[in-house]
Amino acid sequence: MAEPLPAFVQRHSADWKALEAMLDRQRHGKLALDELFALERLYRKTSADLATAQTHYAGTDVQRFLNQLAAKGYGAIYRARPDRKAALKDFFAKGFPEAVRETLPYTGVAAALMVLGVIVGATTVLLEPTGAALLVPDHLLDLIHRRELWTDRALEANTPSEMATQIFTNNLRVTISAFALGITGGIGTVLLLVFNGLHLGAVMAACGRECLGFGLARFLLAHGPVELSVIAITGGGGLVIGHALIEPGERPRGEVLRERSSVAVRLLLGCAPFLTGIGVVEGFVSPGTLFWWPVKAVVGAALGAAFWLYVLRAGRSTAKR
């Protein structure tokens, strides 16, 4: 027979109050070493009291109070080591490149889908010029017909710069959407990648027909390699999620989804700074004739090579050890 409830409360409540006060101060990080020992002792005692309350005083406010208090103490004591800077460094030295290498086949499929789109879009416009009206946005088509390339004037005044900003935000949107649409079982990602390629192919072909093709190529040279790689990698992340949904294998679907999506999220987080950096190149180097086109080609090739070298090599030697 357990002791009466009020006696139980009165016998222990001083300890509970002490733990409460200590947890409040711990949140502000002001505990000395001997206080930490006391905290640990009080937490264990409260856990034991909670177990007693669950047995003898189930459904009372005392049990709910102890449950809340033990939960607070548990959160304070068993928290992950807050080594945030090292974690960030570790992520870019190892976590991100490893995730890319692990999902390389998906990246390949995403890239292939984009290439497919480009080919279909380009052939359509080349064989049937009126098709351009369907695939290329009106305002771009208008400029192309006037034989102006918006990209040449991107550093000048307002209207073309509007467009260039749009291109960048568009890429950002495509990147994030391609990833997010993985939740539709990958169908949305596939469609988005193909359509994005379709637009690109159609615009290139339309420019080519009006003898602006070389100008567009000059615009794409510097930032194209890295930017398209980043879109392929994050698109691949979307496919990873989609694949986990469609074919989870032997384990529960939710469990596989969580495991695979944590890999995919690493892809997206890792790509974010590269996407931002390449946006700067796209803003400074790519437009206009400020740089001679072979310079742009060299910059583009060097950035692309550096990016892939990093992604394929970084963190490898430590993995072998």
Add this chain to the structure above:
Amino acid sequence: MSDLKLDVTTPERVAIDLPIAGIGYRALAYLIDVAALSGVSLVLYFGYSFIGPSAVELYQDAPRLLRIAAFIGAFVVLWVYWTAMEVFWNGQTLGKRVMHIRVVRKDGAPVTAFESAVRNLLRVVDFMPACYPVGVVTMLVDRQHRRVGDLVAGTLLVRDERIGLERYAEAGPGGGLSTRDVELVTGYLSRFESLDEAARVALGRKLAASLGLEAAKADALTAAEARAYLSARLKGA
């Protein structure tokens, strides 16, 4: 009050359960956060427009690179707001603190920076295409009311219940009342002031009768007498 709980077993082999916050709590906390953020931006905007040129014109005249930077900057500031608040403020943002809810990992421990960053990055996905339709549908379907960001990061929101022990202060140590009776009587006494007169009388008579007072005497009690009788029994008389 939803009865849904997150069950956690601590390393001490004691089971704790945390009440899960539903969609209403989450939506209100979000609205409070958005109101606070909009308030700050409005003050900054008008404050700036007051001393300098109009901020909108400034944005329209800015070179393209700066505008891209502003676009990214705004996104990053918002992302950092949610993440930093959750990491440094024990799983709470402003709105979550007002609503007494907090983000925890699915094992009940506090969120790490990575998990918080993930769930707040995927806010964009939950928001698509406008005003959180994706997030709301996911929360309605999921048993633990998680949105897509929570599912991916392995986090959820729990409520902080504030339960005091004041109601037991009056009780004498012995008393001879059963646990159930102590709970009922202290509940009645602590809520006495907020009940209306009819309820005070009805509940008081019922409780007094259940503690063994003869039916005829119990039915003649006024509210004040019932309170005096019950608190005397609680003290162990």
